[in-house]
Amino acid sequence: MQPIGQTPKEFILSIDALTVSFDGFKAVNDLSLYVDENEIRVIIGPNGAGKTTVLDLICGRTKATSGSIKFEGRELTKMREHEIVHAGVGRKFQNPSIYEDLTVFENLELSFPRGRSVFGALAFRRDQEVIDRVEEVAEMIFLKDQLRTDAAILSHGQKQWLEIGMLLIQKPRLLMLDEPVAGMSVAERVKTADLLNTITKNQSVIVIEHDMKFVEDIAHRVTVLHQGKVLSEGTMDRVKHDPKVVEVYLGH
Amino acid sequence: MPTVGFLFSKKEWLYLAILAALLLIVLPASVDIFRLNLIGKYLTYAFVALGLVLLWGNGGILSLGQGIFFGLGGYCMAMFLKLEASTPEATKIQSTPGIPDFMDWNQVTALPFWWQPFHSFTFTLLAIILVPSVFAFIIGAAMFKRRVGGVYFAIITQAVAAILTILIIGQQGYTGGVNGITDLRTLLGWDIRTDSAKLILYFINAGLLIGVLLLAQAVRMSKFGRLLIAMRDREDRVRFSGYDVSNFKIFIFCLAAAISAIGGAMFTLQVGFMSPSFVGIVPSIEMVIFAAVGGRLSLFGAIYGALLVNAAKTTFSESFPELWLFAMGGLFIAVVMAFPFGLAGVVKDYVEPFVARRLPVLLGRGRAPQPQAAQ
Ligand SMILES: Nc1ncnc2c1ncn2[C@@H]1O[C@H](COP(=O)(O)OP(=O)(O)OP(=O)(O)O)[C@@H](O)[C@H]1O
Ligand SMILES: [Mg+2]
Numbered sequence: 001m002q003p004i005g006q007t008p009k010e011f012i013l014s015i016d017a018l019t020v021s022f023d024g025f026k027a028v029n030d031l032s033l034y035v036d037e038n039e040i041r042v043i044i045g046p047n048g049a050g051k052t053t054v055l056d057l058i059c060g061r062t063k064a065t066s067g068s069i070k071f072e073g074r075e076l077t078k079m080r081e082h083e084i085v086h087a088g089v090g091r092k093f094q095n096p097s098i099y100e101d102l103t104v105f106e107n108l109e110l111s112f113p114r115g116r117s118v119f120g121a122l123a124f125r126r127d128q129e130v131i132d133r134v135e136e137v138a139e140m141i142f143l144k145d146q147l148r149t150d151a152a153i154l155s156h157g158q159k160q161w162l163e164i165g166m167l168l169i170q171k172p173r174l175l176m177l178d179e180p181v182a183g184m185s186v187a188e189r190v191k192t193a194d195l196l197n198t199i200t201k202n203q204s205v206i207v208i209e210h211d212m213k214f215v216e217d218i219a220h221r222v223t224v225l226h227q228g229k230v231l232s233e234g235t236m237d238r239v240k241h242d243p244k245v246v247e248v249y250l251g252h
Numbered sequence: 253m254p255t256v257g258f259l260f261s262k263k264e265w266l267y268l269a270i271l272a273a274l275l276l277i278v279l280p281a282s283v284d285i286f287r288l289n290l291i292g293k294y295l296t297y298a299f300v301a302l303g304l305v306l307l308w309g310n311g312g313i314l315s316l317g318q319g320i321f322f323g324l325g326g327y328c329m330a331m332f333l334k335l336e337a338s339t340p341e342a343t344k345i346q347s348t349p350g351i352p353d354f355m356d357w358n359q360v361t362a363l364p365f366w367w368q369p370f371h372s373f374t375f376t377l378l379a380i381i382l383v384p385s386v387f388a389f390i391i392g393a394a395m396f397k398r399r400v401g402g403v404y405f406a407i408i409t410q411a412v413a414a415i416l417t418i419l420i421i422g423q424q425g426y427t428g429g430v431n432g433i434t435d436l437r438t439l440l441g442w443d444i445r446t447d448s449a450k451l452i453l454y455f456i457n458a459g460l461l462i463g464v465l466l467l468a469q470a471v472r473m474s475k476f477g478r479l480l481i482a483m484r485d486r487e488d489r490v491r492f493s494g495y496d497v498s499n500f501k502i503f504i505f506c507l508a509a510a511i512s513a514i515g516g517a518m519f520t521l522q523v524g525f526m527s528p529s530f531v532g533i534v535p536s537i538e539m540v541i542f543a544a545v546g547g548r549l550s551l552f553g554a555i556y557g558a559l560l561v562n563a564a565k566t567t568f569s570e571s572f573p574e575l576w577l578f579a580m581g582g583l584f585i586a587v588v589m590a591f592p593f594g595l596a597g598v599v600k601d602y603v604e605p606f607v608a609r610r611l612p613v614l615l616g617r618g619r620a621p622q623p624q625a626a627q
Contacts, residue, residue, distance in 0.1 A: 059492060085494035097489040099482040106478055111493045115475055118503045121495075124475035166493065 010073075012037050012204045013058070013174055018067030020057060027053045029228035031067070035174070040196060040205045042215045042236075045225035046249050051208045052094055054225070055176045058206075059091040060084045071174060082116070090172030094179050094208075096159035100152035104143050104162060107151050108134045111166035133169060140199070141165035142191060157184040161192070168199060175199070176206045181214050193217040212250075224249060259469050263604075267552050268465075275458040285447045292454040292522045294562035295461055297322075299515025301543040301554035302461075302468050303508030308540070309548035310472060311504050312484030313401070317409030318512050318539050320416055321384040323531030325513025327420075328383055330433035330526035331367060332376040333444075337437045353435070358425030367426075373440060380517045381510050388509035392502035399498070401487075410533050417532035432527025436520065444521055457518045464511055465551050471507070472551075480504060512539075541584045547596025556595055 013035040020028045028050045035041050043051050056062035058069055060081040069076040076084050099107050112133060115124035138144045141161040146154065151162060160180055167175055180196075181189045189211065196205060196218050209215050215222065215236060222239045224232040226249070232242040239245055260268060279291055300318045308314050340349040346356040351363050369375045391412060395405055420427045428434065436444070443449060471477055483490045483497055491497045520526045529535065538561075546557020561583070569576040591597050 061488070061492075080496070081491050082494050082496045085492060091492050093488070093492075097486050099485050099489065101481050101485055102478060110475065110478055110482055110490075113494060116494050117496075118476070118499050121476040121479055121500070122471070122474050163489075166489075170494065 010037070011035060011070075012039075012072060013206075014068075014070045015054075015058075016068045016070075018054075018057060018069060019065050020053060020062055021065045026228050028057065031225075031228065031230060033223060033230065035204050035206060038200055038202065038204055040200050040207065040218050040220045042207045042209055042219040042222045043225055044209065044212075044215060044222060044239075044249065045231070049225040050228040051225050052178055053228075055091055055178055055206070055208065058084075058176065059089055085170070085172075086116075088171075088173040089176065090167035090170050090174070091176040092160075092163050092167055092178055092180060094182070096156065096163050098151045098154075098159055098162050098166065100150070102151060103147065104138065104149050104151055104154070105134055105147040107162055108137055108165055108169050111169045113170045137165045137169045140168060140195060157188040160184060161195075164192075164195070172203060174204045174206070178208045179210065180207060181209065181211055189214050190217075259466065259473060264469075264552075268462075271465075271552060271555065272462060275462070276455065280451070280454065285450055288454050289450045289522060290566065291559070292450070292457050293519060294559050295457055295555070296515040296519040296522065297539060297542055297562060298461055298555040298558035299464060299518070300512040300539040301546060301558045302464055302551055303511040304540060304543040305548060305551050305554045306468055306471060306480070306511075307504055307508040308543065309550075310477060310480040310484065311501065312480075313501060313505065314406045314540070315409045315505070315508070315536075316406045316533070316540060317411075317413035317536050318508070319531045319533075319536035320409070320413050321388060321509035321512040322516035322519070322535070322539070323416070323420075323526070323528070324384040324387060325380045325516030326520045326526040326530060327427075327433065327516075328370070328376055328379045328513075329517035329520040330436060331370040332373060333436035333439060333520065334433050335363075335367070335371055336439070337435060352428070352433070354428045354431070354433075355425055358429075360425040364426055380513050384509040384513040385506045388506040389502060392505040393498075396498040396501040396505075401501075410536070413531060413533050413536050417528045420528040420531065428527075430528060432525055432529070434525040434527075436524050439521065445524060450522065453518070453522050457522060460514060460518065461555065464514065465555070468511070468551055476500070476503075538580065541580060541587075543594075544584060545587050545594050547594030549593055550596030553594050553596030553599075560595075 011034045013033070015031060015033040018028055018031045019026060031050075031054065033054070043054065045051055053062060057064050058071075058076060060076065060079060064077045067077070071084075071087060071089060074087055076087070076089070079087065099110065102110070109126065109130060112130055114130070115121045134147070135144065138147055141164055143154075143158060143161060143165065146158070151159065154162060160183070164177065164180060181192050184192060193214060196207070199205070207218065219236050221234060222236050223230055224239055224242075224245050231248065232239050232245045240250065275295070280288060283291070300322050304315070304318060334352045338350060338352045343349045343351070343353065343356070346353065348356055348361045351360065355363070370379070391409070395401075395408060400408065421430045423429070438444060444453065472480075479490060479495065479500060483500060487497055516526070516530070519530070542558040542561050543554050544557070545561050546555065547553030561580075565576060565580070568579055587594055593600070
């Protein structure tokens, strides 16, 4: 959290005046958002507020109509998707997006950041470094005993973890998670909150979430989106008592 | 992942041994040279089917235009052979001796510049691989960089196959037109029309096919192979894991094209001509059917699929030529509906469990069939 009045720290991510318009409908409208180094930022807001679209814009899936997204000083809006990943941004999709026909090990291995070119992939060898790292991440995401399991038969919650693991293995400096605990049991949610709290020691995280209990467990700061704009921002406590937020989101 | 040995699992090595024995020993020993030559022709389609296993089965990219590459490979070889057959002495009755006969018939009076390099055998061998690869690269780059995929890609490959056919037929004076390039005789002075040459060519073809099968398996066993499967299932996840997906698609498309072209060149050598009827839409779709019947995820299946469907085609179309296309269409629908993984799927689901019960020693001491790394 950035103390006011002191020399401003470098933000890891600064979004300025970002707008995207789908046939005239502004899903994200003049949005500005700043995320600190090692911060867990949670974005909440009603359905259709534009939360997923913000992540799409950051990771290059959707092209911005105007505005700027700077990550560690680099302009992301001009970069291609895989270049954004190489720059250090990882993104989890709203629906668990894993390779069902491959094993947990292979899912993680494919995400290991080496051999990402065509010939790199052909020449890639599964050496000890890869195996160690896959096992290390599998341990973090509670799937150590499932490494040889086909990803298709994991439970919904385990698939969510696996996708988080696929990001962790890339060591991104900004991790973006779209509803990571959707479909998880209460116990799984608690474990996921612990996981996120551990990993932010060296990365920043943006999380989109509807589950308020979970948000309270992890958020350093909360941004409330509404109709593509920031409605309110601050600590969970402050946001929770903001009358505007209560009216459009938390009230029902 | 199940522990697999070098390249293949133990069971797959057994399948390879069976295939090699069949192609290199059983068939040559049991059929006459006329039929063996016919089988050799079928096996040239198996190259295309192998490419389709990589491209379509593993990569999920359906091309309905693989005849393009089979044809390009075949034409490159045919151009070389035709030039060799068109010596000034052999063509001295023409108004312009020394050029291919069809050029002379079409009032072409000099060998076009792009035919010239095909005097060289080394150039021809390179061209057989490179011409189709470059062509595939151009199509692939134009499509995949723009994220054209799925049905649209399939339709565009069809369109290209159709255009190429029309072009070949239209440019009679340079391509031999609808008849193709015919009356090929010798390869570096070696008469390819004799029975002994046909036997040798059969073995070269079968050997190359097994070589390509090993190459394809090596690709499948690499991380590239697993990425193909990942791209087929979750293209976006691959992209947002830092891969430039289009490059991978272009590469596999080029590889499948080059493999098909080897088949085309071997076709020309064994059958003695090349014509646009192997380039267009119908042959391209037939090649997809070979892969589908054999099992689009199985390299072995692709080879057996090409053999069996073609054998059926020959038998069937001799007796009921007009019904063959319907039979083929029916076969395709039946396979897709009832056996989505083709012959290979049937073997895996029914034959292997049966054999495993009867022959525990052969397949790993009575264990259930091992899970396969890549079917
Ligand atoms: N590619 C697109 N084309 C057109 N409209 C889009 C596109 N992507 C998103 N939208 C629209 O933009 C709005 C914001 O969508 P978005 O998915 O960002 O909402 P969200 O806040 O993530 O909602 P939820 O909580 O339901 O996930 C919606 O009205 C959606 O229909
Ligand atoms: Mg959303």
